[in-house]
Amino acid sequence: MKENNTGRVGGYNCVVCIKQVPDTKKVTGDAMKADGTINRAALPAIFNPEDRNALEAALSVKERFGGTVTAIAMGLPAACEILREALMCGADKAYLVTDRKAAGSDTLATSYILSCAVKRFKPDLVFCGRQAIDGDTAQTGPQIAEKLDYAAVTYLEKIDMDGDYAVVTRDIGTGVETDKVKLPALFTVTEKAGELRPFNVRRVMKYKNAELKPVAEAEALTEGASVIGQLSCDDIGAVTERCGFAGSPTNVAKIVSVVLAGGDYKEVAPTDEGVAGLVAELVADHTIG
Ligand SMILES: Cc1cc2nc3c(=O)[nH]c(=O)nc-3n(C[C@H](O)[C@H](O)[C@H](O)COP(=O)(O)OP(=O)(O)OC[C@H]3O[C@@H](n4cnc5c(N)ncnc54)[C@H](O)[C@@H]3O)c2cc1C
Numbered sequence: 001m002k003e004n005n006t007g008r009v010g011g012y013n014c015v016v017c018i019k020q021v022p023d024t025k026k027v028t029g030d031a032m033k034a035d036g037t038i039n040r041a042a043l044p045a046i047f048n049p050e051d052r053n054a055l056e057a058a059l060s061v062k063e064r065f066g067g068t069v070t071a072i073a074m075g076l077p078a079a080c081e082i083l084r085e086a087l088m089c090g091a092d093k094a095y096l097v098t099d100r101k102a103a104g105s106d107t108l109a110t111s112y113i114l115s116c117a118v119k120r121f122k123p124d125l126v127f128c129g130r131q132a133i134d135g136d137t138a139q140t141g142p143q144i145a146e147k148l149d150y151a152a153v154t155y156l157e158k159i160d161m162d163g164d165y166a167v168v169t170r171d172i173g174t175g176v177e178t179d180k181v182k183l184p185a186l187f188t189v190t191e192k193a194g195e196l197r198p199f200n201v202r203r204v205m206k207y208k209n210a211e212l213k214p215v216a217e218a219e220a221l222t223e224g225a226s227v228i229g230q231l232s233c234d235d236i237g238a239v240t241e242r243c244g245f246a247g248s249p250t251n252v253a254k255i256v257s258v259v260l261a262g263g264d265y266k267e268v269a270p271t272d273e274g275v276a277g278l279v280a281e282l283v284a285d286h287t288i289g
Contacts, residue, residue: 004066006161011066012183014058015123017114017144018051018071018086020079021134047082050129052196054189057159058127059090059197065161067124068092072117074102074110080212083228087207088199095229096212101243102233107135109247111143116236118144125166126186130155138188145186153181157192 004011022043030042058069071086073079074097083094097117105113118126126148128141138154145152157176158169166181171190210226218229233243241247268274283289 006065007163008065008161011068012061012124012161013067013122014061014069014125014127015118015121016051016055016058016069016071016086016091016127017118017129017140018055018073018082019048019129019132020045020073020075020082021048021132022046024133045078045081047085048129048132050131050189050191051082052129053191053193054127054129054187055086055089055091056196057156057187057189057193058125060194061125061159061161062090070095070121070123072097072114072121074098074114074117077212080210080228084207084210085199087210087226087228088203089197090200090203092224093229094210095215095231097231097233097236099231099233099243101238101240104245104248105243106248106250107137107139107143108249109243111140112147112242112247113233113236113238114140115144115147116233116238117231119148120231120236124183126150126184127156128186128188130188130190141186141188148184148186151181151185152188153179153185154188156187156189159187159193 022040023046024043026043030039055069055071061067062069069091070093071083071091072095073083077096077098079096079098083096087094095117097113102109102113126144128144130141131138132140142152142154144150153166153168153170155171156168157171160167162180164183166183166185166187168179168181168187169176170179171192207226210228212228212230215229215231215235218225218227221227233240268278279288
């Protein structure tokens with residue numbers, strides 16, 4: 001195996017967690033059920049936007065420094081669609097964690113299950129999106145890192161490699177910070193990391209019909225076979241009590257649709273008295289103070 005320009009032999013083993021989400025930009029009247037939960041069937045399912053950026057970050061590490069990219073999704077078999085897209089863009093392997101035991105998982109159980117799946121591949125680098133557009137918690141990535149005892153670097157914009165370290169630029173709100181992080185490490189990626197490259201035409205022909213097959217069967221096929229490995233909770237050593245409803249302490253008490261009213265305004269005289277009156281009003285109704 002060749003030594004790359006970082007002095008590291010064999011490049012980097014990258015895993016990317018990608019999630020299929022309902023397209024929340026296409027919300028219509030049918031998007032919410034009577035009980036206040038999301039009617040997933042009424043919304044098109046898409047590749048979570050920032051997971052596309054996470055995949056691009058991983059592919060760019062592989063392109064510049066060598067190595068492999070494995071995409072993992074957890075969800076229903078329909079999520080194979082985004083795994084096929086990942087393969088068509090350049091991922092080497094794709095796996096779907098799908099199991100009835102995982103149904104009803106909150107972020108704690110989801111990150112536990114994903115951490116078990118990630119561990120199976122012994123990666124140097126793990127990439128997640130910063131957050132998913134449906135759950136929006138941004139908890140899953142850091143929770144996976146915590147469970148694997150990996151360093152967690154959030155809001156990644158740029159990554160370079162230096163031997164057993166990643167040199168990263170991350171958004172800190174008021175500017176950027178550059179860090180040098182010992183591997184293995186997990187990165188949550190923002191849109192600033194770059195748009196996902198287009199499909200490669202030859203890979204489209206190869207992977208457009210990639211089929212979901214039990215993991216043992218998938219891995220017995222030749223390297224690069226057009227297949228998605230199916231992982232159950234047992235396959236990844238995830239214990240039942242920490243998966244699905246059993247492993248989810250979160251209770252959603254109520255979901256409400258908040259309608260933000262706009263258009264009301266009040267004119268305040270551009271004088272010291274006008275401003276003092278406004279401040280007094282805001283303090284009185286507990287908006288400030
Ligand atoms: C009580 C409760 C019950 C729930 N029941 C279900 C259920 O039955 N079915 C269901 O689908 N959801 C369910 N959810 C939602 C589920 O917990 C979240 O989708 C999941 O934990 C991810 O959280 P998030 O969407 O906030 O992602 P974030 O934390 O915002 O995601 C950050 C990143 O983590 C990675 N990631 C997150 N989720 C996945 C995934 N599934 N696969 C791969 N990568 C991922 C992606 O890289 C993503 O960009 C439930 C939530 C609660 C609170």
